[in-house]
Amino acid sequence: MKIAVMPNFGKLHALKTALECCDILNALGIEVLAENCCKDEFADKSFVSFGTAEEIAAECDIIIAIGGDGTILTASVYASANNKPLLGINTGRLGFMASMERNELESLAKLKTGDYCTEERMMLDASLVRNGKTVSSHTALNDVVIARPYSKITDYEIFTDGIAVSSMRSDGMVFATPTGSTAYALSAGGPILEPETECIQLTPICPHSLFSRTMVFKSERVLEVRHYSDDDSVYFSVDGKFSCALTRDERLIIKKSEKKLRLIDIKGHSFFGAVNSKLMNPIK
Numbered sequence: 001m002k003i004a005v006m007p008n009f010g011k012l013h014a015l016k017t018a019l020e021c022c023d024i025l026n027a028l029g030i031e032v033l034a035e036n037c038c039k040d041e042f043a044d045k046s047f048v049s050f051g052t053a054e055e056i057a058a059e060c061d062i063i064i065a066i067g068g069d070g071t072i073l074t075a076s077v078y079a080s081a082n083n084k085p086l087l088g089i090n091t092g093r094l095g096f097m098a099s100m101e102r103n104e105l106e107s108l109a110k111l112k113t114g115d116y117c118t119e120e121r122m123m124l125d126a127s128l129v130r131n132g133k134t135v136s137s138h139t140a141l142n143d144v145v146i147a148r149p150y151s152k153i154t155d156y157e158i159f160t161d162g163i164a165v166s167s168m169r170s171d172g173m174v175f176a177t178p179t180g181s182t183a184y185a186l187s188a189g190g191p192i193l194e195p196e197t198e199c200i201q202l203t204p205i206c207p208h209s210l211f212s213r214t215m216v217f218k219s220e221r222v223l224e225v226r227h228y229s230d231d232d233s234v235y236f237s238v239d240g241k242f243s244c245a246l247t248r249d250e251r252l253i254i255k256k257s258e259k260k261l262r263l264i265d266i267k268g269h270s271f272f273g274a275v276n277s278k279l280m281n282p283i284k
Helices: 014-027 053-059 069-081 105-113 270-280
Strands: 002-007 031-035 048-051 062-067 086-090 117-130 133-140 143-147 154-160 163-170 172-176 199-205 215-218 223-227 235-238 242-245 251-265
Touching: 002 014, 002 053, 002 069, 014 031, 014 062, 014 105, 031 053, 048 053, 053 069, 062 069, 069 086, 069 251, 117 143, 117 235, 133 143, 133 235, 133 251, 143 251, 154 172, 163 172, 163 199, 199 251
Parallel strands: 002 031, 002 062, 031 048, 062 086, 086 251
Antiparallel strands: 117 133, 117 251, 143 172, 143 235, 154 163, 154 223, 172 199, 199 215, 223 251, 235 242
């Protein structure tokens, strides 16, 4: 069995947790893989094999992301591309998608025995279309956000099957998966969705209207976004990791991705536990 460890050393306690994780996996007889950039930190772990993120994701059986939700989002790109299950270990503040905290590493033994559940998480594809041709395409686990810098208000229209389904004047909009409903979409006033639900949630950001509300579309919908900014200073971002300009003459097409993320729930009912402990109670 091979497990790829992807830590974010910028997070407090991530290095210590990653080192402990490697030792535990090695003691369980599991081969440990890590990215080349970890060689210095893992210098005394002679049992660790190194490679690029793409190489170790393709070779491993399971990926472990150590850090916060951003670390899990980064690792999800490699996990979904290679159809590998992903386990998150939280060393950040919230770690909403993580199944384990850093003081629960003894549960790693369940990876060897298979004593865990796997949840399939829907993802979104966002394609930039110019003159009828797709010029770039990106995949999101959480959300695709469209907005202007400095919170400038803009007119937007959303279409499906050539029919206008919504028009709004707002600072922007968040197209979220159920997984992303607890991220930016929640802060923008959207509802919490159970993560294994399949749908596309559209939440306006600071709409200039008394009646603009979140809309939820079935997952099979293909949505097209247009904007009417005077200076074309509109951008879209994908999981907060990628940003690209969207001109007035271009279209952004958002739809359910063929890719899915298999997220490991090592304790059971982690989502409802996280809602209760990390959202309903104040963060300390």
